[in-house]
Amino acid sequence: MKNYLSINDIDSLPNWVDEAIALKKDPYQFKEMGKHKTICLLFFNNSLRTRLSTQKAAMHMGMEVMVMNFGSEGWALEYEDGTVMDQGNSEHIKEAAKVVSQYCDIIAIRAFAKLKDRTKDEAEEVLNGFTKYASIPVVNMESSIAHPLQALADAITITESNTKPKPKVVLSWAPHPKALPHAVANSFIEMIKKQNVEFTITHPKGYELNPSITKGCAIEYDQNKALENADFVYVKNWSSYSDYGKVLSQDSHWMMTQAKLGSAKFMHCLPVRRNVVVEDAVLDGGQSLVLEQANNRTFAAQIVLKKILEHSNVFSAKGKE
């Protein structure tokens, strides 16, 4: 694997999950692999878990880390080809990506959807721009349409908690005061489709996600019905996809409660707005897996770095022949 841009870059999800779980027992066991290697974390948006867990994962691998808030510390980037750059943008992605590639061995990028123009968001200009022009591997730390480090951490978490041969997993929309991107939901769905589970998505009408991603998934508009006999309930807000980026409903009846949850495990990627997305009783109770998910972010990132380092080491070895 060269880049980790989407959950589909994983060759075998069960193998990766198993390896990640093994890493947790002795996180520094592959420390020599990252010796004299540097990862550069480029943030175009805010971050807590991703920032710290990816740094931690790199340290576990023995790598050096350079962190940069691209927006405030660097130069405004141009992504279009052929532009006459006489406006606000100072540097073209072609130069930026190629230059950063010379200073490090892996680039990790966070650049959220702006939710104004679907075509533009789906073009993933930041992530794809870096991927196109960088000469080194690129890791997606949440792009406009995907958050595969989160989804991999979620897969690890489900594997660790699951007790059934074929559990029922529900992805449930929740209300939120702001318009949020679809990245987490998209990657969760792509990940869950690779699992041996019964899967249902539930949300109010108008909140249908990108049909090319939900293809083949059961969609149930009655939340209570969807939640029946659930083993894992993943709760997440997203804005409308068809009426792109709009908040169509803030209906608090969709908030997850302990009563609705029943005996299922509760999952959320965090940050989460208490008593809007989910009531306190759920987060403070024994069925919440949110801390396990956050902790697994480190090991999801670490297994990704390990796979990239292994791949690039093989490449270097080949190059030397």
Next chain:
Amino acid sequence: MKNYLSINDIDSLPNWVDEAIALKKDPYQFKEMGKHKTICLLFFNNSLRTRLSTQKAAMHMGMEVMVMNFGSEGWALEYEDGTVMDQGNSEHIKEAAKVVSQYCDIIAIRAFAKLKDRTKDEAEEVLNGFTKYASIPVVNMESSIAHPLQALADAITITESNTKPKPKVVLSWAPHPKALPHAVANSFIEMIKKQNVEFTITHPKGYELNPSITKGCAIEYDQNKALENADFVYVKNWSSYSDYGKVLSQDSHWMMTQAKLGSAKFMHCLPVRRNVVVEDAVLDGGQSLVLEQANNRTFAAQIVLKKILEHSNVFSAKGKE
């Protein structure tokens, strides 16, 4: 010691000061103690000395360091219990503290008083919130009401410079164009009360500090009288405590001058406004200890980290039995 939140968390101030002075001679001697341990420095406010000296101290101990400007790089935090989080705050301290605890071994936090609401400042929602919910040790890098790393550095500095069995120490208020917090003065007083010194506080009427902290201390409103025969003069501005957060006076007669200082040593935590708080002649003269204080910030932080690492190592060892 689990946390370092206040000067009162020190079991024996003389011992700590002696150990810190010993560290200065060979700062890397305990480098193995921090191997594979990470400290996360969370800044909710600006910092120069604290940012750099705490990083340096952690490097001396062989630790990895992650620095985060929480305000601009992370998510706005909610501290109240039971809130319906439908306003500006994206994440609850419960999740933030527990999550950060999973990525590091020690959290250090800077969160100043806002000086708008005394009750709220004294509740120390940021520091106490992290301390309550974090599962790892917390270090105070200046909170609303305390700056114990500064006070410990001050104790080291006084010990190094003192030549008398019972020196006279004066804490003198100084004018300043802005309203400043009480944290430095509070922790200095708490520290000095543990020393064998003659101690006087001097300030204009209306600038009395929290009486529960100054209890037992001599307060003298005549600055000249207070300064008589002083060996160490600690100068600092603070805003009113009774008329909370207000600037009642900017009387330049309270500025420290060489004439007033006499033969005493001059101390200040920095940053200091020249010719407002203290005249150039004092800072540029031979009696100023401000650089020694700043340098001792590294070793104050290092002895704190060492004590925490020793404590947690004992704990881990016990846990393994």
Next chain:
Amino acid sequence: MKNYLSINDIDSLPNWVDEAIALKKDPYQFKEMGKHKTICLLFFNNSLRTRLSTQKAAMHMGMEVMVMNFGSEGWALEYEDGTVMDQGNSEHIKEAAKVVSQYCDIIAIRAFAKLKDRTKDEAEEVLNGFTKYASIPVVNMESSIAHPLQALADAITITESNTKPKPKVVLSWAPHPKALPHAVANSFIEMIKKQNVEFTITHPKGYELNPSITKGCAIEYDQNKALENADFVYVKNWSSYSDYGKVLSQDSHWMMTQAKLGSAKFMHCLPVRRNVVVEDAVLDGGQSLVLEQANNRTFAAQIVLKKILEHSNVFSAKGKE
């Protein structure tokens, strides 16, 4: 060499260039030299290449790195002597420089020209303030009037690409929508004057650089004439020096094109505005050296750090006698 403030701090440019080229083959060969040494990078302005390449160079030398955005993370600094600091600035350069000197072994500083007041810019208050009061070596990461790390990287790049005994080098002004500083052009000229080259500067009338820097250089106002038989063309915008900081022309005829470039190599320090400063065909073609220049920033910084560490080690050894 104690400080690296200007290209004139280099004792032998050919030797440094040769040493830098040797470092590229085995960047970690002097890793022991920086053990337990710390560099602090202080940014008063944005940076991409300088930020990452200087960090990388320090890592190659085995140093610890602390990065600080002084403007947003630290305190506003006062530079004047004797000021009554009752306005916006919280800390004097005297204290800041001396304090930072206690936490690290080398300070590197970026502080651009403000282009409002020539005398003030030429006074270099930030760089010179730190140099005057710091007790440790200072590295210039681009100041008001000089960018000697860039010029050193350019010297390495020219040496690597040059095939002639005495190549012709042209520095050509280019249009730009914003007023830019003179630092890059100044240091390039100072560097090129130390080389065995034929050198011509070309720009529209009114864009003459500081005559004390261009003294002895051929200036040709006809760009086409200047470019005849050029081997290396360094393109850069700068604002007027005589009508200080003003944009007198944005004449797009001065943009570099493949046709004008002929068979010469193209150089630019980046970031570059495509199709304003230079057309796409040049940057995307085979004659551009911009990526080599950016890559050589790492080794320019590394040879500077090596020279400083060697010098300070000799000093320490002497001090111990």
